[in-house]
Structure formats: C-alpha cells, structure tokens
Amino acid sequence: MLKILFLSTSVGSLGSGQGGGVELTIQNLAQEFRRRGHQLEVVAPEGSWLNNIPVTTITGNLQVPVQTQSREVPICLPDNSVLANMWDYARRVQHKYDLLVNFAFDWLPFYLTPFIETTIAHFISMGSMTVASDRIMQQIIQQYPGTFGVYTQSQADTFPFAADCEILSSAIDLSLYQFNNTPEASLAWLGRIAPEKALEDAVAAVNITGIPLKIFGKIQDQDYWEQICRDFPDAPIDYQGFLSTEKLQQELGKCRALLMTPRWIEAFGNVAIEALACGVPIIAYRRGGPSEIVKDGQTGWLVEPDSISGLVEAINQIDQIERQLCRQQAEEQYSLEALGDRFEAWFKKLVINN
Incomplete structure (x- = not known):
C-alpha cells in the first residue's frame, strides 16, 4: 500500500470546471487508487469536491491560468496565494506520505522540489507554455530524472526534455x-x-x-x-x-x-x-x-x-x-483499471528508486 498526497491544480476549485481535463484526471486517479487500497489525501482550493472522495481544502487566491498569458510572462504569485498555501501544507505533512503528486502546472511546485524531502511526482497537464516554466522544469528533471509524467507523446514533444517524460495517457469511469x-x-x-x-x-x-x-x-x-x-x-x-x-x-x-x-x-x-x-x-x-x-x-x-x-x-x-x-x-x-496500472507502476518505481 502506498501513502500518497495529491496536490491539485490551483486555477480553480475541483468541480468548477476551471481546471479543465486535469480535474477529471484527479477524480479518476483518486477513485482508482482508493479502490486499490492505497492511502490517499487530496488537497485542493477552497470549494473543491470530488465524487465519493474526501478533499482537504485550502484557502487563498487562485492562480491566473497560464494559457491566458504570453510565453514571456514573469513569475507571479497573488497575495495569499492558494498554491503557496497548499504547498506549505504539503511541507508540514510530507513525512506522512511515500509520495507527493503535483497536478499544478505552475513554476512554484517545481522550484520547491529540492526543498521538499519526500519524493514528488509532477504530472504535467499541458504542453510548453512559458519560458520560465520550461526553464525550471528542465532544471528539475535533470536533478530528479523520471519524476515527470505527461498524457501524450505530442505533449511531451513540446518540451526540451521530451525523452525523460513518462507517457501515461488518460481514462474515464x-x-x-x-x-x-x-x-x-x-x-x-x-x-x-x-x-x-x-x-x-x-x-x-x-x-x-x-x-x-x-x-x-x-x-x-x-x-x-x-x-x-x-x-x-x-x-x-x-x-x-x-x-x-x-x-x-x-x-x-x-x-x-x-x-x-x-x-x-x-x-x-x-x-x-x-x-x-x-x-x-x-x-x-x-x-x-x-x-x-x-x-x-x-x-x-x-x-x-x-x-x-x-x-x-x-x-x-x-x-x-x-x-x-x-x-x-x-x-x-481508456478504462480506470488501465490508467491505474500505468500510474501505479510509475509511482512504485519512484518510491523504490528514491
């Protein structure tokens, strides 16, 4: 049994639709991993909910969706950032878990990776968006190989580190x-x-x-x-x-x-x-x-x-x-069982190797 902490997207509450497809991915993975007997906590912005899955909600201001910005946009956190608050929570509870899983496509979680002792799996939900994000991701994948997962090869190919990405696809119930x-x-x-x-x-x-x-x-x-x-x-x-x-x-x-x-x-x-x-x-x-x-x-x-x-x-x-x-x-x-097999194999490999 794995003990896993999911850290959600920070552009909207789960269930709002603001997070796009990654909301469905979190719901499906959480459902399948609980069915398999793993211990799981999902952390997300205030107002979040998942079907039949408890969610720990965190207050704070939402991030601006990266796809609405230019490639040269500077790194920016709103005052009382929900993303920063979520990761402060993760820092405090990290030792209860074998693995932290980051679903937020944002500069901050990648930057914080070396400062967190528990292994972090980064699931990247979009292709290349900004120069700053690409740069920090390149640095982290070099330090922590094998820790980046993506949906498709087409998505991976937008990044300079495409060959180092785990291709995991998606699924639905x-x-x-x-x-x-x-x-x-x-x-x-x-x-x-x-x-x-x-x-x-x-x-x-x-x-x-x-x-x-x-x-x-x-x-x-x-x-x-x-x-x-x-x-x-x-x-x-x-x-x-x-x-x-x-x-x-x-x-x-x-x-x-x-x-x-x-x-x-x-x-x-x-x-x-x-x-x-x-x-x-x-x-x-x-x-x-x-x-x-x-x-x-x-x-x-x-x-x-x-x-x-x-x-x-x-x-x-x-x-x-x-x-x-x-x-x-x-x-x-695209069954949940097939998705669970892919992610479970990736997570176990990260836990064993780290």
Missing part, C-alpha cells in the same frame, strides 16, 4: 457513460470556452452545414464567447452549460459527432474519450493529443489543423463511422 447507437441530427463541442480551444472554427463549420451544434463547458472567457455570438448571429448553436457527468453523457450520446478544434497543442483531450465511451465519433484537428486518440477512418476523422473546409468535409462523412467501434476503443484503451 466507463460505467458512467452509456453507449448510444441512435443519435439525433446534432453535433457536439465540449470544453472550456476560451480562445485556445477555437470554438469559433466549429461554429463556422456548422454555419455552413446547417447541422445544430450543442456546446458544453465552462465559459472561461466571457468576451470571447460574446464575440463568437456576434460573429455568427445565425449559426445553429445551442449553449447547454457546464453539466454533471450524468447529464453530459446523456446529451453527448445523442450527437452524431464531437468536434475538437484546438488552436494549441492539446495535451490529451479527455472530452475525446468521453465521446468514444458514448459511441460518438470524433472530428479533430490533426494536432496534439487528439491526433493520438482518434483512429482516422475508424473512430472518427482527423482534419488538417485550422481548416474549416476540412471540418465540413468530415462532418459530411461522419455516418461512415461505426459507433460501436468508438465504445470498443474506449473500453480497450
């Missing part, structure tokens, strides 16, 4: 997602509504095809969302909000396909495997994590990045995809 083989005449887009996700490309595509687009997710950038609505006043779009997993899978399963249009290098794309679990094919740009998930021509279509015409062509061909193959891929590659 498949029991929460129902297979739907009788979709309605609608498409889906799912994710944080922010510029790097390029929702406007999906809206432009359905504006051409006329097929309704259901939009699910947290509006992270209100001005960006309002601009899309102004630019496409007659587009057949329906914003359905940030839904619970139970409600989301019901609505997502009714859709003919999920559109994934990231402008950046998506580290993974948990929404892709949520769609697969419902039997929903994926139409994604051939960029980043989704390009490693979608089996082109079998469980969806990969499209030239930033090509609206490519999205339209793929939409017109979506009925060629067998939805049963989508569910089958989710079951074979």
